[in-house]
Amino acid sequence: MSNVPQIKIPATYIRGGTSKGVFFNLTDLPEAAQVPGKARDAILLRVIGSPDPYGKQIDGMGGATSSTSKTVILSKSTQPDHDVDYLFGQVSIDTAFVDWSGNCGNLSAAVGAFAISSGLVDASRIPQNGVAIVRIWQANISKTIIAHVPITNGEVQETGDFELDGVTFPAAEVQIEFLNPADEGEDGAGGSMFPTGNLVDDLEVPGVGTFKATMINAGIPTIFVNADAIGYTGTELQEAINGDAKALAMFETIRAYGALRMGLIKDISEAAKRQHTPKIAFVAPPKDYVSSSGKAVNAADVDLLVRALSMGKLHHAMMGTAAVAIGTAAAVSGTLVNLAAGGGARTAVRFGHPSGTLRVGAEATQVDGEWTVTKAIMSRSARVLMEGWVRIPGDTF
Incomplete structure (x- = not known):
């Protein structure tokens, strides 16, 4: 030896x-x-x-x-x-x-x-x-x-x-500005902020069902679905999902078919080799809940609730790139994220996640029928x- x-x-x-x-x-x-x-x-x-x-x-x-x-x-x-x-x-x-x-x-x-x-x-x-x-x-x-x-x-x-x-x-x-976070070129499904051309799609997932979904390239390619459409409330913490093998398999299947629909992969089998992107997240209108630290989050403190999975598990808080996607989608009237936050024009949103709350700002505009975002801003440390x-x-x- x-x-x-x-x-x-x-x-x-x-x-x-x-x-x-x-x-x-x-x-x-x-x-x-x-x-x-x-x-x-x-x-x-x-x-x-x-x-x-x-x-x-x-x-x-x-x-x-x-x-x-x-x-x-x-x-x-x-x-x-x-x-x-x-x-x-x-x-x-x-x-x-x-x-x-x-x-x-x-x-x-x-x-x-x-x-x-x-x-x-x-x-x-x-x-x-x-x-x-x-x-x-x-x-x-x-x-x-x-x-x-x-x-x-x-x-x-x-x-x-x-x-x-x-x-x-x-x-x-530390304040972070993500400039022109949409339009990720070849890796971002052809460069469109909404690669399917729609703010909301009917995403058909064999063996799981058909869901309303907002699929966006901003910060990181992300698939948003409504919490109630998949049996959740949006107040879940990690233990409610990460110990449920059936739930994790469902999320991965939705993610894989969403990746295919977004043009990020050409065959469903490729999703296993692309674990980091896209992200899958579910949204819900504001509700009271208790965060993972025991801190109470009141419905009045947030505009909406978001839970996101990363690398096959529910994230303990929120990925920064997914927060950019949330802020951008919230700024576009008619997306599932925007509707969960109450609809209308927005330049910033505060959302509830498993560890508490986070505020993210985004500036989105529509030019010749195409949505663009100039920047998204958030504070971290x-x-x-x-x-x-x-x-x-x-x-x-």
Whole structure:
């Protein structure tokens, strides 16, 4: 039996929004992993601890949930008028697969801070005190994100009193702008915000039923259905769904047929290899409920309720990219999201999720019959948890 020594790779473990991920500077990765391919995927899988048939990721940095099985690679931007290129890899927990098909909106909140601390942002753009504007190129979906990062005494400020439902402790507020979040080109089903051409479709799902659905490309491709159409109220917490194998199978089937209808896949079998996108979510009008932390959420506090699944499980809060989709869909009169919020014109919406509430703004307009969204805005927070090196066996790649 040979004993292969471990290698160590510079890395930083960061919470961004309601997610956590391992961040790398591209130039710190082994040379074979500085380009897309099998070596890069193998390294990230081993760092996170996947594939793990036990579903725990004990032998890696992952936390055995979609929110904590994430990796980020940053580099000096190759795009004009941008500071940093941001590449996101969603690592499957139980299969040897890294999904590069979409963005992580939550970890987007940490990209600006990491870029500044890693010297990827020109020093002239960083104030001694104030807010640094970091121009991020989201390489997965070819979109621009603007991060407003607080700076104190020339360094990123991480502590503060901003509270984010789904995160236990307060931190500094980071405002994130997703510019032109719709129209994702080839990966976004031909570039249309509503790829079917309709605000609401009848989505036929063999073996499950036919549902009203709003399918939108904004932030991340997302399929919205009404909660009552699938037997839910919109007040559910994780345990109501994640322990129900039949329910999870139903959601995955709806997601797969929605992906097909959106043009994201050409055959239903391809959905299994595209776990990160699209997302599936269900909406309902406001109701009182108790969040996962025990905090009461009153119907009067929110415009609507939304629950979303990520990587096959109900998310404990809300994915940042899905929040962009929610805000955008809410701004378009006639979508299921807009109708659940009471209908009419909107530029912002506050929705209830399993951990509490979140407000997201969006500016949507209709030009020549086509809907477009110029930007979506939300506030998150981020904090470095650990920095140094991660170690993996030398024969990983």
